[in-house]
Amino acid sequence: MENEIKTKVVGINVTSSVTLIALVDIRGNILAKDTLKTTDYPNVNGFVEALAEHIMLLSEANGGYQTIRSVGISAPSANFVTGCIENAGNMPWKGIIPLAAMLRDSIGLAVALGNDAHVSALGESVYGYAHGMNTFIIVTLGRKGVGSGFFAYGQPHLGADGFAGEIGHCCIDVNGRPCNCGRKGCLERYVSIQGILQTAREMLEQTDHPSLLRSAGELTIEQLKTCADHGDELAREVWNVAGTTLGISLANYATVVNPEAVILTGELLEHAKWMMAPMEKSFYDSLFHNIRSTIRLLVSPINNSDRDVLGASVLAWKVKEYSLFK
């Protein structure tokens, strides 16, 4: 009888460069992983074929297709409600891509698709610090962008069109840096890895303060951390500015949502030691007074390489709830 119970799901994380495929069990153990280069598939039909093939190979090597219950996909600009990737800026496929329905039809398993930020929130709610929280915010500080989602009433708040939580595209300066989205001054132009490096370049150009960064050649986020470790004042000021900017934006977000916690994730955090104290200070200084003592600012315990496939695996378990498209 036990072999009739499907005890595994497939969690897939699609990014503009790499696609990660994982077999995950009920407790969130990642049993096996595989990768595709997203850029190898300029045509989405070829991508879906390759995904299906890799899922079959992974499942055959790990108990068989009949033990797989469902598939969850995390992708940028994806929409829970429609199961489509919609006008993703950096992806090889333009326009509206019904990825969930295409993979379902190809592989014969139920498939749910979600926005990477909302899927991260799902993962955090089951396998991270948000376990047991009804209302929380998760913010992913990445290389190019800042993603986010929040929970309301114990569920991801999708919003009317499935695009809630886009804190990275909130405007902090109408005359600010141009953003890929077509506007100016979006938060992610300042507090992503790329944004922070731009702040550093601007400070180097606009001042003549001595700095170890001046001899660094092509600037990297690792250098920016190392120089701050060595007491470089300009490097520390870059982190200080980023932390203050982020802290205020997170406080404004939390003042509107009133969550139990704001949970931070993403690649930037691996380098952001010198950003954390100014961020925390400006966050609590800027919060609405009645909620200042109750909201926690946390760094997610889930590591960045597993986060998205784990979140996608939660989506897969909840496939009946989230695959409402035809």
Place this chain on the structure above:
Amino acid sequence: MENEIKTKVVGINVTSSVTLIALVDIRGNILAKDTLKTTDYPNVNGFVEALAEHIMLLSEANGGYQTIRSVGISAPSANFVTGCIENAGNMPWKGIIPLAAMLRDSIGLAVALGNDAHVSALGESVYGYAHGMNTFIIVTLGRKGVGSGFFAYGQPHLGADGFAGEIGHCCIDVNGRPCNCGRKGCLERYVSIQGILQTAREMLEQTDHPSLLRSAGELTIEQLKTCADHGDELAREVWNVAGTTLGISLANYATVVNPEAVILTGELLEHAKWMMAPMEKSFYDSLFHNIRSTIRLLVSPINNSDRDVLGASVLAWKVKEYSLFK
């Protein structure tokens, strides 16, 4: 048998100056109204006694106490979850005031208490344009402040502490105008009636542009509108600045919440004809691109004098849901 069905509720709106008490029927008809001067009651016990007395008089004149089902109260800094007014800046009673439990014990009816902004949202969801919407934002542009609440999954999003939606205390300028809340640059210091008048005074002081406002003596919002009606360029620029500031903040709010609509209410709107076009332009210009075509920016159809007691009446009907305190 029909006289056993309780067909009326009491909706109460408490403000720092006046308290409005209304008898409301199932369809939202206001059957009778009464007022108290809040400032006449420096002690909250006296206020509760007076409220109970006025409710008894109103109900005796309109079918009797036995026809009243329950009571809903809308108040600033009130908390659905605890039934208390908590540290309200402008009210005569300081600290934590368990107003709902006090009135319930005094009058023998079920009582629910809510934050004025959330209660407005409830009213809008039953008797206004938000009827049938699952996710919407309501923003009240008042004399001193800007209140707000939003719905998620067809319910007011209260947040972890019952204080969600405080867009008026989001920071738009860390070095900006001091706010009553103790911080600087809160949105309500710029787009409330008082905030807009301050912008006008600053523009008059900082420039020597000719303006009808210069001969106006003590500046009022009515004058600011009339001068703009007469083509006064400085007055129009004041409205332009307010509209642009508000539009960006509403867009950031909507980019996070992704509502079906942003619905505006409040006393400012009675005078804000010249603010509307720049507000609408900057709102749509600043929205995240994937939701730009779907979100509606609306002015509530409910008039300002009825809004709060109507919202409080909805709270009264939902008393079983919202009076969870002991």
